[in-house]
Amino acid sequence: MSIERWDVETDVVVIGAGLAGYCAALEAAAKADVVLIEKLPEAGGTSAMSGGLFAFAGTDLQRSRGIEDTEERLFDDLRRVGAYRNEEQLVRAYVEHQLNTYHWLRRQGVVFGHPEASSGQSVPRSHPTKSRVMIDCLVRAAGASPRIRLMTATPVRRLIRDGTSGPVEGIVAQRDGKPFAVRARCGVIVASGGFSRNGKLLETFAPMQVGVNAVCGKGCTGDGLLMAWRLGADLRDMAYVKSTxxxxxxxxxxxxxxxxxxxxxxxxxxxxxxxxxxxxxxxxxxxxxxxxxxxxxxxxxxxxxxxxxxxxxxxxxxxxxxxxxxxxxxxxxxxxxxxxxxxxxxxxxxxxxxxxxxxxxxxxxxxxxxxxxxxxxxxxxxxxxxxxxxxxxxxxLGTYAGVAVNREMQVIDVFDEPIARLYAAGEVHGGFHGAAYMTGSGLGKAAIFGRIAGRNAARGGA
Ligand SMILES: Cc1cc2nc3c(=O)[nH]c(=O)nc-3n(C[C@H](O)[C@H](O)[C@H](O)COP(=O)(O)OP(=O)(O)OC[C@H]3O[C@@H](n4cnc5c(N)ncnc54)[C@H](O)[C@@H]3O)c2cc1C
Structure with a gap:
């Protein structure tokens, strides 16, 4: 698909206004103009209805309760829970950036309670927040940035690339019933969440889960996964979709x-x-x-x-x-x-x-x-x-599987090459959880990898 006329031009387009999308947009806005596009009338996605637990290690809140936790311990737990099917490079990236992201979220106004022990953790490291309040903090921060433009009720339909194998140039969405094209000079970040509400994808990759009741954001229909897949993105962890x-x-x-x-x-x-x-x-x-x-x-x-x-x-x-x-x-x-x-x-x-x-x-x-x-x-x-x-x-509650990414959050194609100027973060990508999920690492991953994607996309690299 080629575009004759772009309706809007910007540096970075972020698809999906959940936790990963907001973190990506806020981080990218330090250097670039951002259009954050959400298909539903209201931002928040699954993130806003979640249990609000974040897996962080080595925080002041843990220390104040005498809980000894380290990056290595978190790394070992994540790898073990994922049955070593998760990619070491992504687990390492989570661990290296998690403490920094904990402090960054607090600077956005997010308040965490005392850490609790949850599934897959060898020490209490689930840091509770009120998820709606947490999203509202990010909505306010983005609203205060002159570089971020939020468009709601605007479902993105396709990624646009230069020719058949060139860099991603932008997106086409549906706005007020008409096609709406946004050019992204530096990059597009897919942060559109999981696919629990897409029966066809479940039928293909997780037939055991067909018919299981899905409770998650209404936007969890796998749109971003499908759009990236169409461009040749590889997929990870699709065999490990599990219900609770x-x-x-x-x-x-x-x-x-x-x-x-x-x-x-x-x-x-x-x-x-x-x-x-x-x-x-x-x-x-x-x-x-x-x-x-x-x-x-x-x-x-x-x-x-x-x-x-x-x-x-x-x-x-x-x-x-x-x-x-x-x-x-x-x-x-x-x-x-x-x-x-x-x-x-x-x-x-x-x-x-x-x-x-x-x-x-x-x-x-x-x-x-x-x-x-x-x-x-x-x-x-x-x-x-x-x-x-x-x-x-x-x-x-979630699919925790999807497009392949490297530790820069670039989307990787089926021949292990990055798709230029295409990034993904949050529940839409796979490779991080592996065979199973540690409580708190879904939100943790959305925030940590959203920020990395935002930073890298804003640089306008390959
Ligand atoms: C009940 C429940 C409790 C949970 N509790 C926890 C917990 O305590 N701790 C934890 O770590 N994890 C938890 N999870 C999982 C966690 O909430 C998710 O993994 C995380 O919120 C995903 O964030 P995200 O930003 O990737 O996706 P989302 O928050 O779902 O955001 C994606 C956004 O993209 C939008 N979108 C989709 N398609 C398009 C399109 N075509 N165009 C534009 N926008 C689009 C969606 O509408 C949505 O707003 C829970 C999940 C559920 C359902």
């Missing part, structure tokens, strides 16, 4: 209703009343196992002992609130609980009896469970009424 276990089937697509009593002592049983997995594994691996069960659903079954571990106000561990909201099934006996869930009562009773014997012996001879979550927490018997069941299916 523990969502209530009534959640809808606007919010999740994830609850994790398994990490406080519950067992997961399928509709036949049988356990099917070591419940201490990560919720993504539990998700893989759940998809293989009848109707791809299960119940997290527990008793009063686990209910007493409820954490008020912590969304995924507030069991009491789930009960009050009518999401939990409650009964005074295992038999009655089975009847209420439709599970065969003798089957559920036998499963619980066998599990309790395992707890007594300290050996789960069925699935090798030894702890409640990761390596933490001792197993507890399910024996004290009332008993509870949380109906649980999977939810697709």
């Amino acid at each position: 276990f523990g969502n209530h089937p009534d959640s809808g697509s606007e919010r999740h209703l994830l609850l994790f009593p398994v990490y406080r002592g519950a067992i997961a049983v399928n509709k036949k009343g049988r356990r099917f997995v070591n419940e201490s594994l990560s919720y993504k691996l539990l998700g893989d196992a759940c998809l293989l069960q009848p109707d791809a659903m299960a119940y997290q079954v527990f008793d009063r002992t686990v209910m007493e571990k409820t954490a008020p106000g912590v969304l995924t561990f507030d069991f009491r609130e789930a009960l009050e909201a009518g999401l939990l099934i409650e009964a005074q006996s295992v038999e009655r609980l089975a009847e209420k869930t439709g599970i065969d009562p003798p089957a559920l009773a036998a499963t619980i009896a066998r599990y309790n014997r395992c707890v007594d012996r300290g050996l789960d001879d069925e699935f090798g469970r030894r702890a409640l979550s990761n390596e933490f927490g001792s197993l507890v018997k399910i024996e004290t009424p009332p008993f509870y069941a949380y109906p649980s299916v999977n939810v697709l």
Whole structure:
């Protein structure tokens, strides 16, 4: 496609006004004029509805709580969680730029709370923020920059390059129902998020996830991935798209209703009343196992002992609130609980009896469970009424896979060559997470790599 007339000319175009897009735009604006284009009427994307946890290591907030964390430790954890399928150069780039990005975000007005331990972390390093407030800080900072122009309700449709293999020159979007061409003298940054809402891409790359409820930004339709793919971009981590276990089937697509009593002592049983997995594994691996069960659903079954571990106000561990909201099934006996869930009562009773014997012996001879979550927490018997069941299916929160990039965030084609003047950052690119995802590294990656992409694109290099 060639353009006869550009409607607007600028230095850098950023596609997508989520966290990666804002970080890229703000960083690029130190040197260049930027047009930040968002397809929806409102900026924020998945970033604005996320849990707000960022994985940083070696922060003052960690030190003030006596948490010893280092770059090497973060590097080792990220590589291990990704099962060493992630690219060392990208993990290294994350680690080298993370502390700097933590301070940079704080300078934009982002406030972090005390670090929490989360999935895949050997020490507490999830730094919590209020995600909408965090995005609002960046929106304000960008609004105050004379060099950044935001266009909302403007879906980008195509990347434009010079000839069939020349540098990327700009984009064509749809604005007020008409094509709208923007020339980018220095570069285009794709920051358009994941593809959880694109059934065709899921069918092609992650057929197990077709039909799983997606809860994420409405713009997560893989547009940027498709546009870069058309130009020859290589793809990474597409085989590792995973959904998360523990969502209530009534959640809808606007919010999740994830609850994790398994990490406080519950067992997961399928509709036949049988356990099917070591419940201490990560919720993504539990998700893989759940998809293989009848109707791809299960119940997290527990008793009063686990209910007493409820954490008020912590969304995924507030069991009491789930009960009050009518999401939990409650009964005074295992038999009655089975009847209420439709599970065969003798089957559920036998499963619980066998599990309790395992707890007594300290050996789960069925699935090798030894702890409640990761390596933490001792197993507890399910024996004290009332008993509870949380109906649980999977939810697709993100895809964490996509176009290939190098550590400068240049998009790489199928012959391992950079596509000149094309960059990507955030959930749209692959190669960083590998086989699995450490909590906090989705937002961390969007901010860190968004800034790198912005800086490099503004230089107007190759
Ligand atoms: C419920 C939930 C909780 C989460 N919690 C955490 C957490 O606590 N910690 C963590 O690390 N990760 C978390 N994640 C993942 C994390 O939120 C995402 O990985 C991250 O926000 C992605 O940022 P992004 O900027 O790449 O994409 P987004 O924030 O999705 O932004 C992409 C933007 O691009 C726009 N766009 C798409 N196509 C086009 C187009 N054609 N033209 C123009 N604009 C376009 C979209 O509308 C969107 O605004 C969570 C995800 C979910 C769903």
